[in-house]
Every structure is written in structure tokens, then in C-alpha cells.
Amino acid sequence: MAxxxxxxxxxxxxxxAAILTTxxxxxxxxxxxxxxxxxxxxxxxxxTYKSYxxxxxxxxxxxNVKNLExxxxxxxxxxxxxxxxxxxxxxxxxxxxxxxxxxYALDGATGKTIWSYTPELDEELVAKQTHSPYNRGIALxxxxxxxxxxDGRLIALNLKTGKPVFDLKLLDSKKVTVGFTGAPLVxxxxxxxxxxxxxxxxxxxxxxxxxxxxxxxxxFFTVAGTEEAMATWGNDSWRTGGGGGWMPGAYDxxxxxxxxxxxxxxxxxxxxxPDWKKSGARPGDNLYTTSVIALDPDTGKLKxxxxxxxxxxxxxxxxxxxxxxxxxxxxxxxxxxxxSGFVFVYDRSNAKIENVWPLVKNINFVKSxxxxxxxxxxxxxxxxxxxxxxxxxxIAGGISWNSGxxxxxxxxxxxxxxxxxxxxxxxxxxxxxxxxAQLNIGAQFKLVxxxxxxxxxxxxxxxxxxxxKKWEVNYKAPPLASVLATAGNLVFVPDAEGVVHAxxxxxxxxxxxxxxxxxxxxxxxxxxxGGKQYIAVPxxxxxxxxxxxxxxxxxxxxxxxxxxxxxxxFALR
Amino acid sequence: xxxxxVNTDAGMRILFVIVASLAITWPWLLTAAEQSTTAGSAxxxxxxxxxxxxxxxxxxxxxxFCHQDGGRAAGRGPKLSKSERSDEFxxxxxxxxxxxxxxxxxxxFSDGQIMAILAYIRGxxx
Numbered sequence: 112m113a114x115x116x117x118x119x120x121x122x123x124x125x126x127x128a129a130i131l132t133t134x135x136x137x138x139x140x141x142x143x144x145x146x147x148x149x150x151x152x153x154x155x156x157x158x159t160y161k162s163y164x165x166x167x168x169x170x171x172x173x174x175n176v177k178n179l180e181x182x183x184x185x186x187x188x189x190x191x192x193x194x195x196x197x198x199x200x201x202x203x204x205x206x207x208x209x210x211x212x213x214x215y216a217l218d219g220a221t222g223k224t225i226w227s228y229t230p231e232l233d234e235e236l237v238a239k240q241t242h243s244p245y246n247r248g249i250a251l252x253x254x255x256x257x258x259x260x261x262d263g264r265l266i267a268l269n270l271k272t273g274k275p276v277f278d279l280k281l282l283d284s285k286k287v288t289v290g291f292t293g294a295p296l297v298x299x300x301x302x303x304x305x306x307x308x309x310x311x312x313x314x315x316x317x318x319x320x321x322x323x324x325x326x327x328x329x330x331f332f333t334v335a336g337t338e339e340a341m342a343t344w345g346n347d348s349w350r351t352g353g354g355g356g357w358m359p360g361a362y363d364x365x366x367x368x369x370x371x372x373x374x375x376x377x378x379x380x381x382x383x384x385p386d387w388k389k390s391g392a393r394p395g396d397n398l399y400t401t402s403v404i405a406l407d408p409d410t411g412k413l414k415x416x417x418x419x420x421x422x423x424x425x426x427x428x429x430x431x432x433x434x435x436x437x438x439x440x441x442x443x444x445x446x447x448x449x450x451s452g453f454v455f456v457y458d459r460s461n462a463k464i465e466n467v468w469p470l471v472k473n474i475n476f477v478k479s480x481x482x483x484x485x486x487x488x489x490x491x492x493x494x495x496x497x498x499x500x501x502x503x504x505x506i507a508g509g510i511s512w513n514s515g516x517x518x519x520x521x522x523x524x525x526x527x528x529x530x531x532x533x534x535x536x537x538x539x540x541x542x543x544x545x546x547x548a549q550l551n552i553g554a555q556f557k558l559v560x561x562x563x564x565x566x567x568x569x570x571x572x573x574x575x576x577x578x579x580k581k582w583e584v585n586y587k588a589p590p591l592a593s594v595l596a597t598a599g600n601l602v603f604v605p606d607a608e609g610v611v612h613a614x615x616x617x618x619x620x621x622x623x624x625x626x627x628x629x630x631x632x633x634x635x636x637x638x639x640x641g642g643k644q645y646i647a648v649p650x651x652x653x654x655x656x657x658x659x660x661x662x663x664x665x666x667x668x669x670x671x672x673x674x675x676x677x678x679x680x681f682a683l684r
Numbered sequence: 685x686x687x688x689x690v691n692t693d694a695g696m697r698i699l700f701v702i703v704a705s706l707a708i709t710w711p712w713l714l715t716a717a718e719q720s721t722t723a724g725s726a727x728x729x730x731x732x733x734x735x736x737x738x739x740x741x742x743x744x745x746x747x748x749f750c751h752q753d754g755g756r757a758a759g760r761g762p763k764l765s766k767s768e769r770s771d772e773f774x775x776x777x778x779x780x781x782x783x784x785x786x787x788x789x790x791x792x793f794s795d796g797q798i799m800a801i802l803a804y805i806r807g808x809x810x
Contacts, residue, residue, distance in 0.1 A: 191783060191784040192784050238780075238781055238783065238787065238788050239781070239787050239788055239789070239791065239792060240787055241749065241750075241787050243787075244784075310749065378745075534753065536754070538740070538741065538744035539741070540741055540744055540745040541741075541745070542745075543745060543746065543792075546791065546792060547792055549745065549746045549792065550745065550746045550749050551745055551746075552744060552745060552746065552748050552749050553744065553745070554744060554748065555743075555744055555748045555752070555753055555754035556748070556752060556753070557752040557753035557756075557757045557759065558752070558759060653784065655750075655760060658750070658759075658760035658761075659759055659760055661758070662752070662757070662758040662759050673784070674784050
């Protein structure tokens with residue numbers, strides 16, 4: 112009893128000390144990060160840890176959006192492969208990254224440059240990389256801004272000055288070829304970032320780095336990261352397994368878990384046929400590729416996982432898809448979209464399946480996925496040679512990495528679906544590791560229209576748990592940028608042709624549009640500066656999926672400028 | 685084996701590729717032959733010899749990610765079959781790449797491997 116009294120007294124003292132030493136700003140940041148809606152700030156890639164891509168601001172709303180016009184613009188330099196980044200905003204300052212991991216801090220109200228930072232990259236290496244030199248985002252925390260580089264580094268910059276705080280080499284990119292293109296995620300005093308991967312014969316690590324000191328704290332291999340996982344790679348194929356976690360996940364403070372999606376295994380297309388557990392390039396389930404994993408952010412230890420596609424033989428990573436954390440009744444759920452076009456709904460405490468539903472119409476890599484267990488039913492496991500009919504969806508996925516949005520007001524999930532297939536001939540290949548790792552595809556392929564019509568895209572407004580659709584907007588070509596929902600009853604979609612659309616969140620009725628002059632493949636956000644709401648979206652065309660559009664659609668993509676871009680910021684006039 | 689159609693552009697190109705391949709890989713062939721008598725079969729890579737270089741397989745491993753249908757169709761990268769680009773241009777493009785569009789493979793693939801890829805491209809039908 113005396114022990115308990117002393118213990119409790121000690122705890123109270125510690126708590127009091129914590130209250131006294133924690134600045135109001137830090138406390139507010141934690142609450143804001145865990146909120147459903149981003150308010151004045153957009154402080155993390157997915158808006159908040161709940162990953163709604165939803166702004167609680169409503170100055171701009173369905174009634175006045177027709178008065179939205181350009182407030183200011185910013186033109187970054189060397190926008191090779193366009194702009195693919197999601198900006199962040201904090202205390203009225205907008206931060207964003209461009210190609211080559213250039214970073215800019217701009218006055219959120221005027222666009223005036225506060226500072227910029229240009230890392231010196233290994234340009235010889237960049238010239239040898241397939242997925243380069245774009246950057247998809249940054250993270251904020253501990254008074255720093257964090258950005259990854261394609262040559263394998265994590266850089267911290269002082270948020271006020273832009274001066275480097277640390278510059279940490281995490282990957283031997285000259286050997287493994289891949290680096291970092293995705294945004295980091297800051298959780299407490301840790302900054303977490305996942306490597307590119309999938310097509311490359313590596314092991315796709317995710318890293319935890321001390322956000323203050325830049326000391327590497329942990330490294331989790333998405334390929335064979337545990338003994339259990341190692342046993343799921345026959346013939347030592349884990350050594351060249353692929354994996355990666357190339358887009359940021361999210362954090363659930365209730366279970367102290369970081370949810371992260373992992374990439375596909377390599378080669379992308381296996382020739383094992385139905386005997387994939389025992390034969391082919393990588394016999395077995397290939398854990399933890401094409402999985403959602405929950406990591407302890409303090410240690411990097413795996414807490415639980417679900418492999419969405421065991422032995423993924425179609426390049427349908429789980430690295431795409433935000434982790435939308437919603438509650439339904441007494442159930443705490445997380446909704447995660449897989450590249451295959453299926454959306455998985457999990458129990459947030461253990462990654463047990465609650466439901467699985469298809470967002471897209473053209474799927475034939477499986478007949479279905481059991482909505483109760485997540486089991487793949489009627490798998491289409493290919494053998495070497497030409498497939499007898501096109502594979503659906505195509506390699507670009509039924510869903511790509513651009514995030515959807517969830518509105519707690521409408522309780523609808525707004526998500527882009529892609530309808531396309533591909534002719535496929537599977538070929539046996541060997542991984543190339545020397546002198547540096549190379550893509551391992553294992554096939555020839557060509558994108559084609561699906562059986563039910565032209566290759567196209569659509570924005571769906573659906574119940575995120577049941578998948579029941581309320582409305583749909585169709586596009587000639589799939590929008591490749593993220594979606595934004597706001598408390599102003601609006602949904603913003605920056606499309607591939609260069610037009611930003613604003614729709615009524617309840618009905619899908621288009622209320623406003625603006626042509627930005629080039630296609631979008633980045634993230635759109637909203638924030639407050641000087642008491643005024645702004646909408647910010649980078650425009651700038653040229654991602655690997657975007658590069659498919661000339662052959663698929665011709666104009667305007669054939670004539671669309673590439674390797675250029677601008678940040679466009681809108682406000683009410 | 686049918687005679688080489690050297691009286692056509694395509695035939696001349698194939699002849700060029702074969703001659704160039706032999707010129708580049710001949711020293712390697714000799715070295716590999718010498719090694720094969722002593723090295724045994726330690727690893728798959730040690731077993732490989734230039735005559736094993738399969739341009740089609742290399743294409744399906746790496747190049748086909750962008751050059752679709754095995755190079756027969758435009759996709760992320762241009763169609764390569766029946767290309768009017770010269771052999772020299774294609775070799776240089778494989779070696780140096782193109783910023784923002786294609787990585788350079790000059791320090792990754794050997795000359796023999798690049799020639800094998802070129803031979804594969806030149807042999808493509810539509």
C-alpha cells in the first residue's frame with residue numbers, strides 16, 4: 112500500500128512536471144494531429160493521423176466556391192517528372208517539396224518565400240534511377256522539417272531557418288538503386304520513412320530515426336523481417352524479394368501503432384501458376400509484401416499485420432492507400448485501399464478483417480475476396496507465356512497512390528478508381544544485383560481498355576465500411592492527384608487534364624472548376640493564414656502512370672508540358 | 685539456317701549487331717572460356733557466359749517496365765520495334781538514358797549486354 116501511494120505520488124509529480132514543461136503549442140499539436148479534421152494547419156501528409164484528407168475549415172463552402180480564384184502561385188525549379196508532393200501548412204506558413212527534394216517555405220497568405228533548401232544529390236546516381244527524381248512529400252515535427260532523397264538520405268531542416276539539422280544516409284542507393292520518394296511520418300520523437308521498392312530486388316526497409324538527433328533507432332525489413340516471414344520465401348528468394356513501403360502510413364495513438372502499407376514482391380509477375388507455394392520465382396506467401404503492418408513506433412517491432420494479397424503475382428501493392436481511422440458504433444476501424452481495386456476494412460486493434468469491397472468494376476486477378484476472412488477466391492496465377500485474356504486491373508492499378516478523402520460530416524469516402532487492363536506475357540527472369548540492383552519485372556505487358564468500355568477513371572462517394580455508393584463522377588482519364596474534402600460541403604479533385612474541380616460533397620454536383628494549365632499528380636490541401644482559408648495544389652505532369660496517358664488517350668497528354676510545374680493557391684475573392 | 689538478308693536495311697543492321705557484338709565480347713568470351721575450365725559452377729553468375737546473354741530476357745527483366753509489349757508498343761517509353769533510330773543512337777540512349785524519362789545503363793550493363801538488347805530490339809516484329 113505504501114508502495115502504491117509512493118508510486119501514485121511519483122506519477123502525479125511526473126504528470127505535473129510534464130504539464131509544466133510541455134509548451135501549449137506542443138500539446139495543441141498532439142491534439143490537432145489526432146483530430147478527425149485538419150483545422151488551421153495541415154501538419155502531416157494525410158491531414159491528421161486519422162488520414163481523412165479532410166479540412167474542418169468552411170469559409171470556402173458550397174455556397175461561395177464560385178468566387179474561388181488564384182491568390183498566388185509559386186514556381187519551383189527543376190521540376191523533372193512534374194510535381195508529386197503534398198504540401199503541409201503550419202502557423203500560416205506553407206511548406207512543400209519539389210523534384211530533387213527541393214524544399215520551400217512560403218508565407219501562406221502571400222506566397223512570399225521565407226526560405227528554400229536545395230540538397231546536393233548524387234546526380235550520377237539519379238541518372239541511373241528509374242523512379243527519380245520526384246518527391247512526394249515532407250513531414251514536420253520537433254521544430255524540424257523532414258524530407259527523404261532519392262539517393263537514400265533523410266534530411267532534417269530547421270523549420271524557421273531552413274538550415275540543415277541533420278543529413279542521415281540510410282540506404283546504400285548506389286547498390287540497391289532505390290531511395291526515398293515518399294513523405295516521412297513523425298510520431299512522437301521518431302521520424303519514420305519507408306524505402307522505394309517492389310520492382311527492385313531488395314528488402315524494402317522502413318526506418319525509425321530519432322527526430323531530434325538524427326540517430327537511426329530501428330529498421331524493419333518488409334521482406335522477411337521476422338523468422339515467421341523468412342519461412343514464406345522458398346529458395347532463399349527473400350534476398351531479392353522487393354517489398355518497400357514507399358508511401359507514408361498513419362498512427363493510432365490508442366494502440367501506439369504505426370500502420371504502414373508495403374509494396375509488392377519481385378519479380379512483379381511470377382510464372383509459378385497455381386503451384387506458387389512450392390515453385391516459381393519466390394515460392395510461398397512472401398511476407399510481409401503487399402501487406403498492412405502495424406509497427407511499434409518506439410522499437411520498430413511488428414505488432415500485427417494482414418497480408419492483403421498472399422504471394423502477390425500482379426503488382427498490386429498495399430503501399431498505396433491511406434489508413435482512414437473511423438469508428439462505427441463500438442467498432443474502431445481502419446479503412447485501407449489496395450492497388451488491386453479492393454478496399455479492406457480492419458479492426459483497428461488487431462488488423463482482423465471486417466469487410467472487403469471492390470471500388471472498381473474491372474477485376475479478374477481473382478474472382479472475389481471473401482469479405483469476412485479476406486481470403487482470395489479464384490486466384491488467377493499465371494504461368495510463363497502469353498495470358499489467354501487481359502489481366503484486370505492493369506499494372507497501374509485499380510487504385511493508385513493518390514489519396515482519397517473522408518468527410519465525417521457526410522460519412523462518405525471519396526476515392527478515385529481506375530478502369531483498365533493489360534495484355535500480358537509472363538517471362539522467366541533472373542534478378543540483377545551487380546553492379547547495382549535493377550528492376551525485376553518478369554513480363555511484357557501493354558495497357559488496354561477493359562471489357563466494359565474505354566480505359567477511364569471515376570470519383571466514387573461511398574460508405575467506407577460497406578462500400579455502398581452514393582454518387583459517381585466519371586473522367587476520360589483517371590485523376591492521378593489526391594482528393595480533398597472540407598467542412599464547407601465540398602470535394603476537390605485536381606484532374607489529369609489540368610482542371611481542379613469542386614463538387615458538392617452530398618450530391619457530386621460540380622460547383623466550380625479552374626484550369627491550371629497542366630496535369631496534376633500531387634496532393635491538395637486547405638489551411639488558414641491571416642484568418643483566411645486557402646486551397647493549395649501543385650500542378651505539374653509527368654509521373655510513371657502519367658507517362659502511360661499519351662499512348663492511351665493521345666491529346667491533351669501528347670502535347671502536355673512535362674518537367675515543369677507550379678504551386679497554385681486559391682482563396683475567395 | 686537461311687542466309688542473312690544483307691541486301692536490306694534490316695539485314696545490314698543485324699549484320700552490324702552481330703559483328704559489333706563479337707568485336708566487343710570476344711575478349712570476354714576468351715576470358716569466360718578460360719574461367720569456365722577452372723571456376724566450376726560456383727554461382728549462377730559465374731556460370732553465365734556472353735553466349736548466354738538473352739536480350740529478350742533482359743528486356744523482360746528491366747526494359748519492359750516502360751517499353752510495352754516487349755518494345756512493340758508505346759507506353760511509358762516509345763515503341764522500339766522498327767525504330768528508325770540508328771544503332772549508334774539506341775546504344776547511346778541505353779548507356780546514357782534521358783533525364784526524367786529513362787535511366788542510363790552504361791555503368792550497369794556490359795557492352796555485350798547492351799548489344800544483346802539492341803539485337804533483341806532489331807529482331808522485333810510489330
